[in-house]
Amino acid sequence: MNILAIGDVVGSIGCRFLRVHLPQFKKMKGIDLVIANGENSADGNGLTPVSVQFLFDSGVDVITSGNHSFRRKESYELYDSCEYLLRPANFPASVPGKGSCIVDMGRIQVGVINLMGTIYMESLDSPFDMADRLLKEMPKITLIDFHAEATGEKRSFGYYLDGRVSAVFGTHTHVQTADECVLPQGTGYISDLGMTGPIQSVLGVKPELVIEKMRTKMPVRFALAEGDCKMECTLFQIDEKTGKTVSVERIQIQ
Amino acid sequence: MNILAIGDVVGSIGCRFLRVHLPQFKKMKGIDLVIANGENSADGNGLTPVSVQFLFDSGVDVITSGNHSFRRKESYELYDSCEYLLRPANFPASVPGKGSCIVDMGRIQVGVINLMGTIYMESLDSPFDMADRLLKEMPKITLIDFHAEATGEKRSFGYYLDGRVSAVFGTHTHVQTADECVLPQGTGYISDLGMTGPIQSVLGVKPELVIEKMRTKMPVRFALAEGDCKMECTLFQIDEKTGKTVSVERIQIQ
Amino acid sequence: MNILAIGDVVGSIGCRFLRVHLPQFKKMKGIDLVIANGENSADGNGLTPVSVQFLFDSGVDVITSGNHSFRRKESYELYDSCEYLLRPANFPASVPGKGSCIVDMGRIQVGVINLMGTIYMESLDSPFDMADRLLKEMPKITLIDFHAEATGEKRSFGYYLDGRVSAVFGTHTHVQTADECVLPQGTGYISDLGMTGPIQSVLGVKPELVIEKMRTKMPVRFALAEGDCKMECTLFQIDEKTGKTVSVERIQIQ
Amino acid sequence: MNILAIGDVVGSIGCRFLRVHLPQFKKMKGIDLVIANGENSADGNGLTPVSVQFLFDSGVDVITSGNHSFRRKESYELYDSCEYLLRPANFPASVPGKGSCIVDMGRIQVGVINLMGTIYMESLDSPFDMADRLLKEMPKITLIDFHAEATGEKRSFGYYLDGRVSAVFGTHTHVQTADECVLPQGTGYISDLGMTGPIQSVLGVKPELVIEKMRTKMPVRFALAEGDCKMECTLFQIDEKTGKTVSVERIQIQ
């Protein structure tokens, strides 16, 4: 089966671009399931009931998130009520929502896990240990969105799970990496899916604003860039019998 | 003219792979100048007189470095004596060596600058301000190795210098990014060149060792991975009249 | 002469407590000059024209600040117009204000420098180098507010300037340290002055709110604690002839 | 009963100073139990069988540690075999040793817990949650060494446990804080005990070496300072009936 994983969708501009291109692309590639990271889908970061609904309506099946999961109070209730909206599973147990779900596709079940890295990020329970625990109850076909910064943590996490999950894909840096591959034991892998949003930007934001912040160290209010967009994603072709990934295709749609 | 920039060369295994493939590749592509990041060219990180000489003998013209520049005492003298070995220019002024050089190619001069980012890294003088200062005395064709971790800092640095240098390429994460492009004002750009070293590895190191460190938080002695290697690099085709980049080609040689 | 340095004044509750106790304390101790860190003097962090004026009216002569210097837009103009309001001198040159001032006390001049550490904080120009530069134009009696987190950076900064300034006192952690002393070459030193604000608090904030943030890793809106306050400060008795500190008294007023 | 907690003992010079002063001080103050942080008791950081034995022989009853617990391979076996040598309890479960112990004092039992903070430090399991779990099986009189950097994390940890343990004392910064108190619900508290080692030093190390590292950002081999020492500690007087702290005395012995 073909499972598409889409990098952080940034703001309403990114959401609209996704809506325009995803349906057609799904048909063209025969995609069975779509996972997208939506932690920045609301303008001003985080996600809202509106941005979540927009993504689902556009053809996304499971929404993952990350360090911006709880930026918006209006989304908290959603994490509990919406089965296919995830926050990192290694957040403290007391926060709203859950970090994994199983999509029943009739003949077959697909698990999705969302975890967060801990290097250069918030201290959280070990994503390695948490993956071990969660995998006891996940179906043969399971994919993990590992929302993390450091390439060392991401790649070692991929190797740690090699042969035990269908795919591990990274998110958070908003820059697509070119290390997509099938790891030795059959797990599809890419360090970062990239981003869905404005091309001429710094992670979605107007470059001049980020430059100002970097140069002055003063508070700067960020605004999303405009102009042409791209959707960065990766397609995992998975063998339903083994749960292993057969091929990985890294994609940039402009 | 064609200038090739090669990502962090890791250990003697990476050096040997480079030596096997670089000379032929230079001919094939008509490459005029080669820049390589050598901060990990010695086994056990840093660089040594032996690894530096090996890289030069293999066809590298300028060696840049980064946070591992001063790992090895035996290299300190080299930074002063060797014109084409650089350390980040925004290191404190008292350290050995210099952060920029100009290669005289007869008809034309090519400048190379090495700078380091400051997010999730050592605090250093602003790479933005230092670039401004250095550019006053650099030739029309100048490239910058920006050794940094955070994609936000890297991309904003690229935009900051867009139109003012021929190219900005990132190093340090050891994972190649897929955002190579010519920025709107003509500067060639990629967030990270990637690495030259063993493919089945975590940034060059044996995966099981990095996993152990991540999981236990205990000290673990790293050892380089073995097996097949790759050389990750990017080719900037630069217009000699304008100093602008005409095209960018991202490359993985296996 | 007697110079009093007061730790971060937190919110209107801290400002009011200072106003009640400072005038009387100055008389009692024969204090000639008062320096206070005001970076949190506005409710909700940063400082405002109102909080700055309040501190000056309460008997503070020089206000220093730190990582919260630019939290409030309404204060930016003040940094330029007000001679005795400082922000860290090693901020980028383009930001408002200045990092040092000289108070003319008739017969004698007193310099005050504000610098910020770089460990676990924003990357800035080296406070060590900046101190060297600034000291070329400062009077014999000069004190430095070193706004920093790490004790290693603070203490090494103190030793670096020992014998070259009258005193180095740390701020930022909001917890007073008990290492006040005169360093071997005559510089008065304390790693952190502490805080002026509510006693039963976590750095001024209601403990339950900080606990919630630490436990859940979710965004929590902080509110200042209430109840009894303290003013933490240190008194440097300085020899006017030599500029050296003769004695250091660490103080907590409740 | 009187329980003394001693700040990080640094190197053989710190160990020797402790041996000279502790026995006499115990008698003088009628101290029933001594806890000392030994994570730097070996020269060159970490601890060794020799330094551990030396501390026990000098009158220490329980040794705690921290981020340097596993610096020395030769100490690993000790963490398992020695009942009264602790490493932070929130380290991953797979590491040697344990993070709590109970000292049987005949009529009465005293629990000691060692935990580590996560701000500006390694990512670990939440010390808050781990404390909750451990306290289910600890005696009425229990003290916690919270090895942490940030004052905000330390103070909120203290308030979190207020009324539930006899005392929380911080270690790690090597600088004693002056915020010792009995918290509202009866828990003795101090943000940092300080250090046992050479007075004229930066956390035990020769100042000029730390200054060199801070200024050059180059690797510098640290060496312990020499000269007069101090022992910084805090005495908790605990009501055996309630397990609450009745009074806290902060101490510096020179």
Ligand SMILES: [Fe+2]
């Ligand atoms: Fe993120």
Ligand SMILES: [Fe+2]
């Ligand atoms: Fe994101």
Ligand SMILES: [Fe+2]
């Ligand atoms: Fe490297």
Ligand SMILES: [Fe+2]
């Ligand atoms: Fe590096």
Ligand SMILES: [Fe+2]
């Ligand atoms: Fe403050």
Ligand SMILES: [Fe+2]
């Ligand atoms: Fe501060």
Ligand SMILES: [Fe+2]
């Ligand atoms: Fe420590």
Ligand SMILES: [Fe+2]
């Ligand atoms: Fe220590």
